[in-house]
Amino acid sequence: GNSVTQMEGPVTLSEEAFLTINCTYTATGYPSLFWYVQYPGEGLQLLLKATKADDKGSNKGFEATYRKETTSFHLEKGSVQVSDSAVYFCALSDQWSETGGGNKLTFGTGTQLKVEL
């Protein structure tokens, strides 16, 4: 079945440091890949996504590239801020069909990021 593996946290960085959170996946077919972010006390919000190989998703300074050859979707940000402190989830979506199931997200375990001044 589908699975997502992401680096364990917590990751603690100083403000303006470079961030990488590794994510690799196992899936059949051509899944879509996502990064979701969960701020304290809130639900999950989509941060970025990529739907096919070599696509780069980007949002709010975060980027991730869909690498089919390495089955990876690593999250990066060049300069983190205290406000980026949150839990980050890598996820994949199986293929969707109108008549069947699908598009349920399989999540990694989440990586907590703490950014300090």
Place this chain on the structure above:
Amino acid sequence: DSGVTQTPKHLITATGQRVTLRCSPRSGDLSVYWYQQSLDQGLQFLIHYYNGEERAKGNILERFSAQQFPDLHSELNLSSLELGDSALYFCASRSGRVNTGELFFGEGSRLTVL
């Protein structure tokens, strides 16, 4: 604001009891998904409904059940509650018409079983 509404936000109950969690999806979204988030298990997919019909089941216990009503809102029923059922339960929705893969999550219902 994702447009997905979950009630109640917090619920404290005792072992052996039954509770119902409610979810209103985004306007027009046909699909509703339920997830359980616990410290030791992470985010686990429970069940998916599409336009009133069950489409996929994940790691949902037999003590749990769900349904989606004609107005597209959904309820997750948890019965014979155990301490280990304490978790954050999320509902998510997506449009049935556009295949973007993205799910929109509510803020969750935090269940505490004492």
